[in-house]
Amino acid sequence: xxxxxxxxxxxxxxxxxxxIIHENLNLDIYRGEILAIIGGSGxxxxxxxxxxxxxxxxxxxxxxxxxxNAKNLSFKQKQAIKNKIGVMFQSAALFSSLSVGENIVxxxxxxxxxxxxxxxxxxxxxxxxxxxxxxxYWLYPSELSGGMKKKAALARALAVDPKILFLDEPVSGLDxxxxxxxxxxxxxLVDLLGISVIMITHDLSSxxxxxxxxxxxxxxxxxxxxxxxxxxxxxxxVRELFxxxxxxxxxxxxxx
Ligand SMILES: Nc1ncnc2c1ncn2[C@@H]1O[C@H](COP(=O)(O)OP(=O)(O)OP(=O)(O)O)[C@@H](O)[C@H]1O
Numbered sequence: 001x002x003x004x005x006x007x008x009x010x011x012x013x014x015x016x017x018x019x020i021i022h023e024n025l026n027l028d029i030y031r032g033e034i035l036a037i038i039g040g041s042g043x044x045x046x047x048x049x050x051x052x053x054x055x056x057x058x059x060x061x062x063x064x065x066x067x068x069n070a071k072n073l074s075f076k077q078k079q080a081i082k083n084k085i086g087v088m089f090q091s092a093a094l095f096s097s098l099s100v101g102e103n104i105v106x107x108x109x110x111x112x113x114x115x116x117x118x119x120x121x122x123x124x125x126x127x128x129x130x131x132x133x134x135x136x137y138w139l140y141p142s143e144l145s146g147g148m149k150k151k152a153a154l155a156r157a158l159a160v161d162p163k164i165l166f167l168d169e170p171v172s173g174l175d176x177x178x179x180x181x182x183x184x185x186x187x188x189l190v191d192l193l194g195i196s197v198i199m200i201t202h203d204l205s206s207x208x209x210x211x212x213x214x215x216x217x218x219x220x221x222x223x224x225x226x227x228x229x230x231x232x233x234x235x236x237x238v239r240e241l242f243x244x245x246x247x248x249x250x251x252x253x254x255x256x
Contacts, residue, residue, distance in 0.1 A: 004031040006196045012061035014047050021047045023219045034190055034197040036207050039216030040237045045200045053087050053166055054078055086162030088153045090169040094141040100152045101137035107159035130155035131185045147178030167199040183209045204250045
């Protein structure tokens with residue numbers, strides 16, 4: 001079966017002023033896959049994410065998203081691409097003065113020209129898709145547990161019916177059980193909706209739901225393959241990451 005590319009990054013160079021963050025970075029992302037991006041602190045994961053969601057312009061190189069080159073786009077063209085993507089930031093970034101439902105309705109009404117009742121029904125569907133109880137619709141962010149807050153942010157990211165979902169450290173700050181639940185929800189969404197998920201993570205257990213893992217080091221992607229091949233990577237940071245108990249458990253359960 002020929003795999004269908006949803007994102008192609010070619011010879012990307014990123015910089016802040018004179019400081020080069022990525023050089024010659026190439027990455028392919030397939031439709032319907034979960035791709036995890038890992039890398040040491042300061043390796044440039046967030047910078048890459050910002051470029052992929054069109055918040056930052058690369059210095060050089062090409063970036064094709066769903067077949068469209070993201071270079072030199074007009075505001076309208078950029079908006080059309082942004083309508084294809086949902087983003088969940090680490091902080092959840094929900095409006096604290098709005099209930100979960102109102103947070104989602106706000107995004108739906110910005111995206112679609114529809115009446116309040118339809119927007120509310122759509123928001124309720126997103127809440128259920130994110131595995132939250134219906135009652136969460138009326139709760140305020142301050143009334144949510146950590147796990148519920150993440151799922152509410154996920155429901156809001158789903159509000160635009162994205163083809164591609166970007167998750168920035170989605171399970172950071174969650175206990176292992178809530179993190180596991182969140183990962184299961186992501187896997188279910190991919191199977192159910194056929195969306196692609198790109199997730200930056202520090203959490204080794206989240207790699208278990210990834211179809212492939214991309215590792216950023218030395219300003220580029222040094223590895224992008226299935227989790228069972230990670231043990232072949234010759235890099236100090238990767239060795240250290242997998243040296244601990246959790247790392248060993250991951251590798252033992254995943255060797256090819
Ligand atoms: N707005 C900015 N201006 C200048 N330098 C920046 C800016 N944002 C990030 N950097 C620098 O770019 C490098 C890559 O940062 P980035 O946040 O992309 O890394 P990261 O892999 O996401 O790190 P972490 O895992 O610690 O969040 C870092 O050295 C950082 O200091």
